[in-house]
Amino acid sequence: MSLPSTSTPSSLPTAPTVAKVTSQFATTALNTRIAFLVELARRLHQYGTSAPRLEMAISGSAQRLGMTAEVWSSPTALIISFADMGQGDEGIAQVTQVMRLSPGDVNLARLCQADQIADQVIAGELDMREGFRLLRELGRPDTKREQAGVIASYGLASASVVALLLHSAWPDLLTAAVIGLIIGTITVLSATRPRLAVASEAISALVGTVFAIMVSAFVIPLAIKSVVLASLIVLLPGMALTTAVREISSQHLVSGMARMGGAVATLLKLTFGTVAGTQLCAAFGIYPRDFLLPPLPAWTDYPALIVAAFAFAVAFRAARRDWLVVMAAVVLGYLATRWGGAISGALPAAPFGVFLGGFMLSALANVYARYAHRPGAVIREPGIILLVPGSVGFRSVSYLLERDASLGLDTGVLLVTLLISLVAGLLFGDLMVPPRRSL
Structure with a gap:
């Protein structure tokens, strides 16, 4: 969805624009327009849109439909107040909709479909009732x-x-x-089982840790911490932490703090699962063997990068037409971060590399959205997945639970540094190439 006109100080459409919009949707009932926008907001929230972008998208769409909308978004709720522009400028809301929602997950294919439906309805290419029906169909369960x-x-x-x-x-x-x-299977099963979903992270960490220790004890020695960390990589809340800091920096304080709390809770559940798995094995006298095996050869880095890019394209549920774009974003984000660390000079390598990666991906996502007329999230979300410091947060909490306070606090400081660097890069990227689309 493209952003509304900002030619006036209040960011509302100009008078000719309002007249054009009002005449275009004059025969459309207010409740029909509200129902469409509410369903659109529900889908954007469900597919992982952050609070600033969701509020911008719904407010802009409402203006184009001849209404004003005051939107309040959090990870678990939406509140939207609507007023018809044709009723004057009193600013009194006529309808307020409150929705209690579960935290969303990124689904790039359906996010793009919702964006396309909204654009077609606003452009008059699609009937609003038909658009509402199509948005409802996006809520179907995965095949x-x-x-x-x-x-x-x-x-x-x-x-x-x-x-x-x-x-x-x-x-x-x-x-x-x-x-x-195994963890992927648990995650898929938890999507339709609310009781399992609450504890799925802890169960996944417990099962993964026990499995790794059993293999190390009875089959072949393993680097247990590396194996467990890698197996939990998709569950680590690095993306949530990054989004939370970005929301806080844009003054969406309630949403940012709530998302931060959810991310910390996920870290605690994952850490508890790994500790419980280790203690469970120790209770039965099963201990991993500590033996250093030869590391992978250096040439495996780039094949692994391609495999990782493909895996994240599927994990983010990108449409097949976007797979190459998503994979290119993942590769670019990793290479930019690695290159930034190499040229950092006297600057700290990791924070500078993460800043550079975030900066390039944010700017590129806005360029892509501007010229491809598709959500910039197609590049932005998967592109930063290898940059987000979820694993650092996991290690920090793990060290603290192991009573290694010094190392835990040092790792926590690194987590904050990387988060600030990444968010700063994303914000400067938006400043360099201003977004023309809300998503």
């Missing part, structure tokens, strides 16, 4: 094929992280892949 793809992506992502970021051994890679498949 068996889509679920299988998600499960496979978890295994591929876990294996590729072992080679790309942790540089461990072949047995670690294979074990992480198997654990990733």
Whole structure:
């Protein structure tokens, strides 16, 4: 959805624009327009849109439909107040809609479909009632094929992280892949089982840790911490932490703090699962063997990067037409960060590399949205997945639970530094190439 005109100080459309919009939708009932916008907001929230972008998208769409909308978004709720522009400028809301929602997950294919439906309705190419029906259809559950793809992506992502970021051994890679498949299965099952969903992160970490220790004890020695970290990579809330800091920096304080709390809760559940798995094995006298195996050869980095890019394209549920774009974004984000660290000079390598990666991806996402007329999230969200410091947060909490306060606090400081660097890069990228579309 393109942004509304900003030619007036209040960011509302000019008088000719209002007249044109009002005449275009004059025969459309107010309730029909409200129902369409409410369903659009529900879908954008469900597919992982952050609070600033969701509020901007709904407010802009409402203006084009001859209404004003005051939107309040949080990870678990939406409140929208509507007023018809044709009723004057009193600013009194005529309808207020309150929705209690579950936190959304990124689904790039359906996000793009929702964006396209909204654009077609606003342009008059699609009847509003038909647009509402199409938006409702987007809420259908995943097919068996889509679920299988998600499960496979978890295994591929876990294996590729072992080679790309942790540089461990072949047995670690294979074990992480198997654990990733198990965790992917648990995640898919939890989508339709609310009781399982509440504890799915802790259960996944527990099962993954026990499996890794059993393999290390009875089959072949493993680097346990690397295997467990890689197998949990998709569950780590690095993206949520980054979004939370970005929302806080844009003064969406309630949404940002709520999302931050959810991310911390996820970290605690994952850490509890790993600690519980370790203690459970120790209670039965099962301990991993500590033996250093030869690391993977250096040439595996780039094949692993391609596999990781494909895995995240599937995990983010991108449409097939966008797979190459998503994969290119993942590769570019990783290479930009690596290159930035190499040229940082006297600057800290990791924070500067993350800043540069975030800056390039944010600017490129806005360019893509401007000229491809598709949401910039297609590039922005998967592009930063290898930059977000979820694993650093996991390690920080793990060290604290192991009573290593000094190392835990040091790692926590690194987490904050990387988060600030990434968010700063994203904000400067938006400043360099201003977004023309709200998504």
